[in-house]
Amino acid sequence: xxxxxxxxxxxxxxxxxxxxxxxxxxxxxxxxxxxxxxxxxxxxxxxxxxxxxxxxxxxxxxxxxxxxxxxxxxxxxxxxxxxxxxxxxx
Numbered sequence: 001x002x003x004x005x006x007x008x009x010x011x012x013x014x015x016x017x018x019x020x021x022x023x024x025x026x027x028x029x030x031x032x033x034x035x036x037x038x039x040x041x042x043x044x045x046x047x048x049x050x051x052x053x054x055x056x057x058x059x060x061x062x063x064x065x066x067x068x069x070x071x072x073x074x075x076x077x078x079x080x081x082x083x084x085x086x087x088x089x090x
Contacts (some may be wrong), residue, residue, distance in 0.1 A: 011077035014070040015042035021060060031059045047071055 019042045022031070031038065033055050040046035048056075053067035
């Protein structure tokens, strides 16, 4: 980790961002991703893969890199939290 890198303690799920965008645009059924997959991402039961990120980019205009970075940062924050929790139990 770089000294200049910002790593917040609490990072929201990428699915929360997806849900907010879909609600703001009122387009959930126009996305070429199954409703089941969208729900799984929103509920944090599925990861945003490269294919899904590219599909979201085409459908919503939000770059695939945004979605992949959101997913990566969220997963990293979970690992940091788990690591901190493990050290606090010692």
